[in-house]
Amino acid sequence: MTIAFKPDETYRDDFTFRNSPAAIRRFPFPFGEDVYRYAVNIEPHVRGGPTAAYDNLFDIDEHYIAECRERALVLAHDPKRCQALPHMMAAQWDTLELLMENLSTDYPEHFSLVRDGNAWHWTNRALGIEQHFVFGDAGTLPCEPLEYIGRQMQGDLTLQDQREDNLFMDAGMVTCQADWSLEFDLGMKFHEWHGPVPLAHEQGVFDRALKFLLNLQLGRPVRRLNWTMTINPRMDTSPEQYPQWGPDRTTITPENAGSRVHLRVELQSLFRLPRSNAILFGIRCYLISLEELATIPKWSRRLHRVLQTLPPELVEYKGLSRFRDTAIAWLAQRDDGAPTSVGTAPD
Amino acid sequence: MSTSTIKSRPVHGTLVPDPTGRHHIVVGEGPGSAPVLRMLADPGFPEHPRHVLVAPDPASGPAGLAALSACGVAEIVPDVPSLLRRLDALLGGCRMGTRLYAAGSESFLGAVVKIAAEHGLLDDERRTEHAGSAARRVHCTHCRHVNEHVTANLVACGGCGRTLLVRDHYSRRLAAFMGVQADAEQPGATPALQEVFP
Amino acid sequence: MTPAATIPVVVREVRPVTPLIRQFTLAREDGLPLPAFSAGAHVVVVMPGPARTLRNPYSLMGTSADLSTYDIAVRLSETSRGGSRFMHEAVAPGSKLAITPPVNLFPLDKLARRHLLLCGGVGITPVSAHVRELVHGCVPFEVHCGARSIEHATLALELQAIAPDAVTIHLDMPGPTMDVGSILAEQPLGTHLYVCGPGGMIENVIATARAAGWPQSHLHWERFTAPPAGKPFEVTLSRSGKRITVPPEMSLLEAIEAAGVDAPFLCRGGACGQCETTVLALDGTLLHHDVYLSADQKAAGDRIMPCVSRADCRTLVLDR
Incomplete structure (x- = not known):
């Protein structure tokens, strides 16, 4: 099926990004019940799930072209959003292979890959790219493999080397992150880059998650959802750009909350990579305004209830303090107290 | 954004000999000479080959190292940059079985650990003890300037001039703590200035 | 996590490499390429034994450069519980088996400044993959292979042909001649040690390394031991x-x-x-x-x- 792209949308300045009704219905809504509960919530990343966002291992949607352009803008301003330590070259090629194979298989109208031994021919019709290259020879691509394929993907990518019974974030392309910095976190161990997350360390969450991921198997990826809230449909909420987006948090009023407050969901997927034994972490970001969310009454009711039960540490960590009450008040008008159905799928 | 109980910051211990090592390198900076002396005097410190290098810190100067020079086993290096160069060269010729011990300020320990990592030393081959200044190196997230010797929760960035809040998040690769603009959301609304890393 | 789906494979070639070891070349039944893997990875071979299904792990010996086949080597165990005997006696070219996707529990450390690999007997199999990867890199490495006698050293000789300067073969005459102590004493800082071989060899090498001051973080070993028998x-x-x-x-x-x-x-x-x-x-x-x-x-x-x-x-x- 051909996706109707919306190439002119923007994620900055005039913020013309909007979700079509179809894009709203495929949103990976993260809350399965009416109260907030922290859980490791890792599950097999298999095709199929509550919405169409789960139909493929790497999801492409109507925002693809606009998001790739936004990524290019971020990289032009700050090339350090894509970095790889020297020992990660094999993992970069693994990533390129995994992504090209999946995109060309799942979206043959838009992508194709022809392999003749190590001579590869990649076509990305959505972005108008055609490339002949030699797999394993970085000199035959215009840039390193991670950057090459990362520029053609929705969502951030990080690559973790496995050694010392730990995972090290030794490479990544990160342009649409929820307030963490690749330049700062590059080279860190699992517990170090999760350092700023409150509550979970004490509950042993990261110990268990690390143990699980060290045994992640080839061909058996896993996923989890994470979420926060962002003012305006802004992809780049990095610490680097905090001076640009931080002030937005003070601008929310009862009148504009519906259009400007966005639920930001990350569909995070983890893959064991074959040649490098590294782990690919995909962080696919979805944005939806409260107004768009409220077209699915179950979701606006539930978000209202979840926001009310969020622990104060998480309100602070997720940066919601300045506008949570306004968002709750906006949602309260759309919560008639009716019961919601089990699960995250729209009614 | 605010400071919190973050797990990435380095945790230093107390210098005690590692009897499993076969060659021992001990480095100290200024007030770090006290832990170095204490460990050298430890009857459990093995008789294996050892190198002891100590440099004065700018605050207390060479006078602070008098006790250590008197004991005769340590080589006094003029300053920390020379010590770090010596350490780098020394590690380049070492064999497996070497243990590295370091005592000094937060910045000194960060620099030593970074050099050790470049030589392939892992966590179980080195020990650190904090002594003297808790001042931090602070990496400005916005302009990437590194601000040396930061003693308060806030610092005016030497690169971009923004007032940075010093977070507990620490990068061993950069040997620095993270600094982010303190009043980005509301200009001028910064937390109270506190000398938290004297 | 439940066990991974297995891959049906057909045996393309069986090659006796030593009096006790046979090398098997496996290809996918459907002719597609096998999954890529990293040096040190193993697969579990699922064998349709006469009385029950047998499952044994075997290291992959080649590299991902050619994924049309995998090579494994199987030593006939004197105390075989069925697996190695089945591979030696019941498996021939054309035999059908199944394998799990590769898993690597014995990888090279990517930040090592030098690699030191010691192997004995059939423990050479993962090291075969390591060496084939290391010859393409720029990190120095050194390999010591122990074998009973020259006719038991075929795989070691093959490795020596690939990396003549790096591989040393130690033949038992009559006892083990590998001087582990002196090999370990002179290794530069940042070296990682990898050992694969009989249980006694692994224990000896690791104990020698510890005594020479090697820290745990630089020691890697892989032991393929058959589960011990016991009372029902x-x-x-x-x-x-x-x-x-x-x-x-x-x-x-x-x-x-x-x-x-x-x-x-x-x-x-x-x-x-x-x-x-x-x-x-x-x-x-x-x-x-x-x-x-x-x-x-x-x-x-x-x-x-x-x-x-x-x-x-x-x-x-x-x-x-």
């Missing part, structure tokens, strides 16, 4: 509601699988922790043979690694 015992699997008997020559994991219950595994050698199972009730003693659980965890008696460990008990109830 009865087990209740509470989640699946089954009661099984573990015969003397079968492991607890194999008995669980034979009962049709899916159980997770990766190494089948008591090293990786993947098959860890909670003990819900026990009247007797657990016989831990794994190297994964700590001494305290073993003493607590509330969990077991069924791939190698057994029990001497009247009652054992597992959460499986």
